[in-house]
Amino acid sequence: MTAPIETTAASAEAQPEAVLAGAGRSQIEGRSLGQIAWTRFKRDKAAMAGGVVVVCLVLMAALSKPIQAIFDLDPNKLNQDLVDPALQAPKGAWGGMSWDHPLGVDPGFGRDLLARVIEGSWVSLLVAVGATLVSVLIGVILGVMAGYYGGWVDSVVSRLMDTFLAFPLLLFAISLSASVQDGFWGLTGLPLRIAVLIFVIGFFAWPYIGRIVRAQTMSLREREFVEASRSLGARGPFIIFRELMPNLVAPILVYATLLIPTNILFEAALSFLGVGIAPPQASWGGMLTDAADRYESDLQYMFVPGLAIFITVLAFNLLGDGLRDALDPRSK
Amino acid sequence: MSDLTKSPDPVEPLLKVDGLVKHFPIKKGVLQRTVGAVQAVDGISFDVRPGETLGVVGESGCGKSTMGRLITRLLEPTGGRVEFEGKDITHLSVGQMRPLRKDVQMIFQDPYSSLNPRHTIGTIVGAPFRLQRVTPEGGVKKSVQELLSLVGLNPEHYNRYPHEFSGGQRQRIGIARALALKPRLVVADEPVSALDVSIQAQVVNLLDDLQDELGLTYVIIAHDLSVIRHVSDRIAVMYLGKIVELSDRQPLYETPMHPYTKALLSAVPVPDPKRRAARTSRILLRGDVPSPISPPSGCRFHTRCWKATTVCKTTEPPLLELAPAHRVACHHPENAQDQQPTDTERLAGAPTQDEVVRTSE
Numbered sequence: 001m002t003a004p005i006e007t008t009a010a011s012a013e014a015q016p017e018a019v020l021a022g023a024g025r026s027q028i029e030g031r032s033l034g035q036i037a038w039t040r041f042k043r044d045k046a047a048m049a050g051g052v053v054v055v056c057l058v059l060m061a062a063l064s065k066p067i068q069a070i071f072d073l074d075p076n077k078l079n080q081d082l083v084d085p086a087l088q089a090p091k092g093a094w095g096g097m098s099w100d101h102p103l104g105v106d107p108g109f110g111r112d113l114l115a116r117v118i119e120g121s122w123v124s125l126l127v128a129v130g131a132t133l134v135s136v137l138i139g140v141i142l143g144v145m146a147g148y149y150g151g152w153v154d155s156v157v158s159r160l161m162d163t164f165l166a167f168p169l170l171l172f173a174i175s176l177s178a179s180v181q182d183g184f185w186g187l188t189g190l191p192l193r194i195a196v197l198i199f200v201i202g203f204f205a206w207p208y209i210g211r212i213v214r215a216q217t218m219s220l221r222e223r224e225f226v227e228a229s230r231s232l233g234a235r236g237p238f239i240i241f242r243e244l245m246p247n248l249v250a251p252i253l254v255y256a257t258l259l260i261p262t263n264i265l266f267e268a269a270l271s272f273l274g275v276g277i278a279p280p281q282a283s284w285g286g287m288l289t290d291a292a293d294r295y296e297s298d299l300q301y302m303f304v305p306g307l308a309i310f311i312t313v314l315a316f317n318l319l320g321d322g323l324r325d326a327l328d329p330r331s332k
Numbered sequence: 333m334s335d336l337t338k339s340p341d342p343v344e345p346l347l348k349v350d351g352l353v354k355h356f357p358i359k360k361g362v363l364q365r366t367v368g369a370v371q372a373v374d375g376i377s378f379d380v381r382p383g384e385t386l387g388v389v390g391e392s393g394c395g396k397s398t399m400g401r402l403i404t405r406l407l408e409p410t411g412g413r414v415e416f417e418g419k420d421i422t423h424l425s426v427g428q429m430r431p432l433r434k435d436v437q438m439i440f441q442d443p444y445s446s447l448n449p450r451h452t453i454g455t456i457v458g459a460p461f462r463l464q465r466v467t468p469e470g471g472v473k474k475s476v477q478e479l480l481s482l483v484g485l486n487p488e489h490y491n492r493y494p495h496e497f498s499g500g501q502r503q504r505i506g507i508a509r510a511l512a513l514k515p516r517l518v519v520a521d522e523p524v525s526a527l528d529v530s531i532q533a534q535v536v537n538l539l540d541d542l543q544d545e546l547g548l549t550y551v552i553i554a555h556d557l558s559v560i561r562h563v564s565d566r567i568a569v570m571y572l573g574k575i576v577e578l579s580d581r582q583p584l585y586e587t588p589m590h591p592y593t594k595a596l597l598s599a600v601p602v603p604d605p606k607r608r609a610a611r612t613s614r615i616l617l618r619g620d621v622p623s624p625i626s627p628p629s630g631c632r633f634h635t636r637c638w639k640a641t642t643v644c645k646t647t648e649p650p651l652l653e654l655a656p657a658h659r660v661a662c663h664h665p666e667n668a669q670d671q672q673p674t675d676t677e678r679l680a681g682a683p684t685q686d687e688v689v690r691t692s693e
């Protein structure tokens with residue numbers, strides 16, 4: 001038998017990897033697909049840039065209150081002295097840009113735009129990420145069940161997905177947010193608005209991820225390692241959580257990352273239509289509505305929330321694409 | 333291998349299969365009405381004796397894998413009976429089957445799909461212990477490392493992932509997993525057909541060595557007669573869901589009785605140049621295997637058989653013991669007495685001898 005030859009060949013090539021994984025371990029450590037993906041991801045400049053921007057955005061959103069406190073930024077402080085009531089525009093060039101107000105002020109009340117963009121970031125990201133989590137949760141549970149069990153479970157879930165995708169979502173969102181104006185489940189005001197947005201956006205986007213997870217599960221369950229697991233006495237839950245899930249994490253992660261920017265745009269659109277976040281709370285969509293009303297007098301105003309949305313959406317998309325390429329090089 | 337088959341005294345079989353049937357329903361339309369069935373396995377019977385190796389051969393789609401999945405009870409039979417160590421396991425539920433899984437294990441065909449790419453080798457080979465809640469002496473890790481050395485892999489590779497191994501090495505990992513719980517019966521479904529020819533012999537020899545070392549019983553599935561030639565004690569030849577010939581190895585290779593077996597044998601490369609000269613003809617089977625959805629009437633081989641007569645189309649030949657330990661299902665067998673000597677009218681449309689037999693190479 002030539003088995004010893006095979007193994008020596010393998011251990012010879014193992015040396016550099018052992019060093020890579022190294023750090024105090026004498027054992028030969030394999031590189032998981034995750035580690036390989038990370039090496040690949042690090043080489044992708046655009047994805048890395050997207051990732052860095054996303055991290056900054058998340059930090060900004062999470063720390064928006066402390067940032068406002070430290071830099072003495074107040075998104076709701078009115079500075080009527082900075083606007084020209086006759087022109088309906090900020091005094092001074094470039095939308096009232098100054099050292100005190102680096103991005104200028106809003107033409108109606110003279111509120112600091114930097115503070116409002118920072119304040120808007122947490123609303124946008126909270127709604128987008130929250131809605132994504134709702135979609136992922138529902139989509140993964142139903143998608144895996146449909147894909148793994150097949151039969152009537154699959155038929156029911158598939159019809160459900162079709163129904164949800166056929167739903168006139170925008171009309172539903174408008175009527176829902178109109179009808180829950182004054183309190184629901186003990187929530188009122190801003191928290192209620194945010195909850196409704198997360199629900200509406202997340203609850204209707206799950207079929208997209210559900211379909212992806214279903215298809216992936218269906219192809220995975222035909223693989224022989226699932227059969228091997230069954231031949232050892234494993235049952236459905238074990239196979240789903242221990243055998244299938246580790247293989248589904250990558251596509252779920254990629255899809256979730258790509259769903260966030262879609263949701264940011266959707267939230268902005270709903271706020272723009274006046275059924276999202278209500279003023280005076282700062283939100284990127286709300287700022288856009290405000291700016292659209294005054295584009296004749298203060299065109300620059302529009303670029304502030306516009307750029308914020310643009311940069312955020314772009315960064316998440318670059319990150320998502322990079323993740324996809326890194327996790328599955330064949331999908332290019 | 334073992335001499336068990338040579339001794340005439342009846343040994344209690346480890347596995348007993350009787351009239352096994354598996355039909356996969358074909359459903360159509362919105363209402364999922366059953367419109368037919370794939371008759372993947374259609375009434376097969378055989379025994380597997382402790383310590384022996386039963387080879388099962390047949391062309392692609394003849395139901396070999398389905399047979400393997402039925403006897404390991406990954407599938408539930410449509411009919412017939414499967415007995416393991418005298419216990420009827422035909423319709424046991426998943427839960428009832430669970431303790432028996434220790435004793436019946438499977439080696440899979442595709443080493444690239446049979447190992448979960450997200451698990452380390454340690455996790456994969458250790459899974460049998462965890463799933464069956466067996467705590468081996470010295471711990472799971474030690475046992476896994478012993479298993480890795482047993483199959484000729486470096487035990488240090490415990491923490492590596494499947495993608496870091498070659499096809500042959502992966503198949504060894506699959507073998508280690510199958511042997512972890514010291515099974516009585518191992519069903520190997522084309523264990524080497526996905527491997528490089530140069531590695532096939534190594535893996536087959538490994539299986540052979542392990543059988544001697546651990547006292548295993550094998551059912552080895554293959555699609556031609558060359559791979560299993562040296563490891564099988566007995567061989568079953570399958571055609572379209574049926575066993576057409578079942579015999580000890582020696583008689584099957586030397587005096588094949590079923591025309592289909594003869595055709596399969598003629599395709600086996602003969603390594604020995606002296607014997608190669610002795611082989612004069614090569615039989616080329618014309619046409620594809622008929623569909624198992626509507627198999628031919630009578631003898632299922634009659635559409636491709638050069639000896640077919642009228643009776644072949646109308647009457648299914650029974651599997652009869654025409655020589656000691658040599659069963660065949662054919663009306664006009666080779667190397668044995670003709671079972672239907674009066675029926676001589678050649679079947680219209682059947683290929684003639686000249687059409688299928690090529691003299692010499």
Ligand SMILES: Nc1ncnc2c1ncn2[C@@H]1O[C@H](COP(=O)(O)OP(=O)(O)OP(=O)(O)O)[C@@H](O)[C@H]1O
Pocket residue numbers: 356370371372390391392393394395396397398399555624
């Ligand atoms: N789950 C299933 N549902 C429906 N038909 C099936 C199923 N599994 C197998 N079949 C059909 O049963 C027949 C026998 O399949 P099987 O996989 O047992 O053949 P095989 O002899 O193992 O072939 P191969 O050499 O290609 O592996 C084929 O026609 C196949 O299409």
Ligand code: SF4
Pocket residue numbers: 590591592631632633634635637638639640641644649661662663664665
């Ligand atoms: S029974 Fe007839 S058709 Fe079938 S193998 Fe024998 S001779 Fe050929």
Ligand SMILES: [Mg+2]
Pocket residue numbers: 396397398521522
């Ligand atoms: Mg098969």
